[in-house]
Amino acid sequence: MIHAHDSTIVRTMSRLLIPLIQLFALYVLFFGQYGPGGGFAGGVMLGASLILGTLVFGPEAAPCLLAKKLIHGDGIGLMIFAGVGGLCLIGGGEFLNYSNLEIPWVDTDSRRRYLGILVTQIGVAVDIAVTALLIVFSLSLTNNSEESHA
Amino acid sequence: MSYQLPVILFLIPFLTAVCMPMVGRKNRHCCRPMALAAVFAMCVMAVVNLWSVLVHGETRYAFGGWPVSTSLPSPPTGIEWVNDPLASVMLVAISFVASVCLIYGGPVLPQSLGRRVVLYYTLILLLISGLTGIVFAGDIFNVFVFLEVAALSAYALVGVSGGRALMAAFRYLILGTLGASFYLLGVVFFYAATGTLNMADLAQQMVDNPELMTSKAVIAGSTFMFIGLGIKMALFPLHGWLPGAYARAPDAISPILAALMTKVALYAWVRIMFWVLGARAEIGQVHLLTLLGALGAPAAVVGALLALSQQDVKRMFAYGGISHVGLILIGVSQGNQTGFAGGMFYMVNDAVTQAGLFFIAGAAIYQHGARTVEEWASLRGGSPWMTGALIILAMSMIGIPPTGGFFGKWYIMLGAIEAGNYLAVGAVVIATLLTMAYFQRLFVSIFRASQASSSWARVEMHISLRISVGVTSAAIIVLGLCSDPIIKYFRDIAASVGL
Amino acid sequence: MLEHIEAALQRPNFIAFVVLFLWGFFIMVAHPNLVKKLIGMYLLQTSVIFLLVTISAKAEAAAPILQGSDAVQSERHQIDPADYANPLPHVLTLTAIVVQVATLGVSLALVTAIYRQYGSLDEDQLLKRIE
Numbered sequence: 001m002i003h004a005h006d007s008t009i010v011r012t013m014s015r016l017l018i019p020l021i022q023l024f025a026l027y028v029l030f031f032g033q034y035g036p037g038g039g040f041a042g043g044v045m046l047g048a049s050l051i052l053g054t055l056v057f058g059p060e061a062a063p064c065l066l067a068k069k070l071i072h073g074d075g076i077g078l079m080i081f082a083g084v085g086g087l088c089l090i091g092g093g094e095f096l097n098y099s100n101l102e103i104p105w106v107d108t109d110s111r112r113r114y115l116g117i118l119v120t121q122i123g124v125a126v127d128i129a130v131t132a133l134l135i136v137f138s139l140s141l142t143n144n145s146e147e148s149h150a
Numbered sequence: 151m152s153y154q155l156p157v158i159l160f161l162i163p164f165l166t167a168v169c170m171p172m173v174g175r176k177n178r179h180c181c182r183p184m185a186l187a188a189v190f191a192m193c194v195m196a197v198v199n200l201w202s203v204l205v206h207g208e209t210r211y212a213f214g215g216w217p218v219s220t221s222l223p224s225p226p227t228g229i230e231w232v233n234d235p236l237a238s239v240m241l242v243a244i245s246f247v248a249s250v251c252l253i254y255g256g257p258v259l260p261q262s263l264g265r266r267v268v269l270y271y272t273l274i275l276l277l278i279s280g281l282t283g284i285v286f287a288g289d290i291f292n293v294f295v296f297l298e299v300a301a302l303s304a305y306a307l308v309g310v311s312g313g314r315a316l317m318a319a320f321r322y323l324i325l326g327t328l329g330a331s332f333y334l335l336g337v338v339f340f341y342a343a344t345g346t347l348n349m350a351d352l353a354q355q356m357v358d359n360p361e362l363m364t365s366k367a368v369i370a371g372s373t374f375m376f377i378g379l380g381i382k383m384a385l386f387p388l389h390g391w392l393p394g395a396y397a398r399a400p401d402a403i404s405p406i407l408a409a410l411m412t413k414v415a416l417y418a419w420v421r422i423m424f425w426v427l428g429a430r431a432e433i434g435q436v437h438l439l440t441l442l443g444a445l446g447a448p449a450a451v452v453g454a455l456l457a458l459s460q461q462d463v464k465r466m467f468a469y470g471g472i473s474h475v476g477l478i479l480i481g482v483s484q485g486n487q488t489g490f491a492g493g494m495f496y497m498v499n500d501a502v503t504q505a506g507l508f509f510i511a512g513a514a515i516y517q518h519g520a521r522t523v524e525e526w527a528s529l530r531g532g533s534p535w536m537t538g539a540l541i542i543l544a545m546s547m548i549g550i551p552p553t554g555g556f557f558g559k560w561y562i563m564l565g566a567i568e569a570g571n572y573l574a575v576g577a578v579v580i581a582t583l584l585t586m587a588y589f590q591r592l593f594v595s596i597f598r599a600s601q602a603s604s605s606w607a608r609v610e611m612h613i614s615l616r617i618s619v620g621v622t623s624a625a626i627i628v629l630g631l632c633s634d635p636i637i638k639y640f641r642d643i644a645a646s647v648g649l
Numbered sequence: 650m651l652e653h654i655e656a657a658l659q660r661p662n663f664i665a666f667v668v669l670f671l672w673g674f675f676i677m678v679a680h681p682n683l684v685k686k687l688i689g690m691y692l693l694q695t696s697v698i699f700l701l702v703t704i705s706a707k708a709e710a711a712a713p714i715l716q717g718s719d720a721v722q723s724e725r726h727q728i729d730p731a732d733y734a735n736p737l738p739h740v741l742t743l744t745a746i747v748v749q750v751a752t753l754g755v756s757l758a759l760v761t762a763i764y765r766q767y768g769s770l771d772e773d774q775l776l777k778r779i780e
Contacts (some may be wrong), residue, residue, distance in 0.1 A: 317776075334694075410655050
């Protein structure tokens with residue numbers, strides 16, 4: 001069982017830190033185009049911020065309710081990834097050939113590839129964040145509350 | 151459209167698995183029809199793919215459009231999937247066995263699953279898509295990724311029914327991860343030595359620089375890869391996880407695990423052995439194929455020997471599976487077309503036979519509550535479908551015509567005789583005799599006349615069980631009757647590799 | 650013999666890899682506690698990834714991305730690939746780390762289920778309670 005942490009210092013610091021971590025996670029996610037980063041690292045940090053909120057404030061508090069809602073989106077990240085790949089298939093090329101993405105207002109080849117990579121990485125990040133949350137929730141709940149989110 | 155078939159075959163189970171948690175949250179009773187529809191669609195597409203490969207020949211699928219040609223000056227920069235005759239046959243076998251196992255899995259599923267049945271079907275579909283990825287993979291790191299996808303789904307599936315299965319799943323997880331780490335180590339050494347991961351490019355480099363084959367990095371890499379895949383395929387000394395995992399897994403899961411997991415790992419090793427290292431590969435001065443034969447023979451004999459002493463029927467069949475992996479390795483390692491064709495044919499036949507055996511074991515538990523060899527006496531009053539199918543399966547395991555098992559073992563022995571490897575012939579014969587012995591134990595227990603006939607209730611099998619058992623037996627007979635074109639097909643594949 | 654030892658000492662990353670690998674393997678085999686076995690397994694996988702990272706390290710290498718003026722320059726004359734890091738082994742490392750985390754997730758779930766069912770995490774105790 002996760003109980004809310006009763007130290008004021010911890011609660012205040014995490015109230016400051018959680019948005020900062022999420023901001024940095026988004027930065028790492030988008031900066032993956034130009035340097036180290038990308039979907040995996042950004043997703044892990046996003047998941048870590050939500051786990052921190054759950055650990056510090058307990059399972060019933062407001063930051064954690066958002067986390068619980070996110071768990072219902074179990075396969076969304078992978079669906080985004082496979083969906084982009086499938087769009088490339090529909091557009092006529094191979095599975096993840098972004099130059100075949102047929103989106104109306106995206107016209108040059110480099111813009112198509114840019115958009116394809118970005119959407120794929122966002123999908124990966126969402127998936128990893130939700131999975132990390134799911135791992136922590138399923139490990140910490142006892143048997144009676146197990147069925148509530150399964 | 152036939153060019154895109156490999157990806158479509160992968161996406162059908164994968165997309166269904168990905169959509170299933172959210173669809174299942176609304177209505178969990180539509181999971182089973184969704185899973186069945188996905189696997190049947192995959193079966194149909196696998197047959198279409200086989201026909202397309204027979205007509206058009208081998209195709210290579212380059213992901214993302216990145217070029218993978220091995221001709222100079224540009225080395226391959228992309229990831230490719232190879233849709234060649236061997237892969238398409240394996241895929242037909244995988245999808246056929248998976249669809250029959252899913253039909254079987256309906257009534258035998260533990261009722262205590264409740265809402266988690268959604269996740270159960272998700273895991274099965276992820277397992278199938280992981281196996282599809284291994285079969286098609288054209289570079290060695292792709293094999294690692296899909297090996298782990300399939301293995302993680304299998305670890306979770308073994309532990310579904312709780313209780314004693316959890317410890318077996320934990321042991322499977324530890325040993326399986328050890329195997330995958332060894333395999334990854336082998337990939338690291340290969341990459342360090344050659345700078346490429348693509349199987350075709352690696353083969354080209356092995357041919358171009360012969361000193362690469364004797365360099366320490368490649369020898370170490372292939373050794374680690376073999377140990378890793380040996381743990382995954384449960385080769386004799388490395389088989390510790392298999393009996394516990396298969397015996398204690400839920401009855402609906404054991405068929406699909408027993409039929410497919412070890413065989414696909416064996417297929418991956420055959421790919422790396424023949425398509426990357428080449429059939430003439432040597433370690434030190436010893437041919438790699440001779441080493442494989444020397445390891446396969448004890449596995450075949452010891453597996454059957456250990457099966458003889460088991461009480462629990464599922465454990466007995468699991469040890470029989472270990473023996474079969476040894477037999478397939480003997481066949482493949484003879485270094486001639488007959489042995490290779492026999493080994494591959496026996497692999498396809500073994501997938502169907504193992505599935506059938508675990509169907510019957512699970513049906514015995516479900517209908518009669520019979521787990522051990524003594525308790526199987528209550529099958530005497532049971533359905534004639536069950537004992538009839540058991541007879542056909544026993545004929546296939548022992549190797550009696552016209553079942554597929556006979557032709558597989560026949561060609562393996564012919565290949566061994568052709569290569570002058572009489573120890574292997576002896577091992578196959580001993581393994582066959584031991585298999586006959588442990589099946590005789592089962593039949594004696596069922597047909598012993600010393601029990602009073604009034605204590606047996608005539609129980610008719612559930613329709614799904616009857617369908618799955620009947621289809622499996624029919625498939626074994628069909629494999630046996632059509633063995634000639636299939637053996638010729640595998641011979642052509644062996645000729646294309648240079649045997 | 651001496652030149653073998655000298656050659657090994659010139660590659661400290663291989664020695665470190667071997668030490669970590671065998672240490673993780675020993676922990677996995679010798680300790681009876683299930684969570685410690687998992688720690689050993691994690692150490693084993695980490696050692697393989699460590700080897701992969703160290704053989705792909707390159708001194709003074711830039712990220713292999715051409716932007717703006719670099720992209721224009723590359724059409725005029727050749728870009729020297731020795732200035733840039735090879736992205737492939739880093740991608741392999743990322744994938745292996747993701748596989749490692751997923752394995753750890755599944756294994757921790759199994760350990761939690763075992764603990765809820767049997768109340769112990771010691772292998773000898775568990776084998777007694779299962780029988």
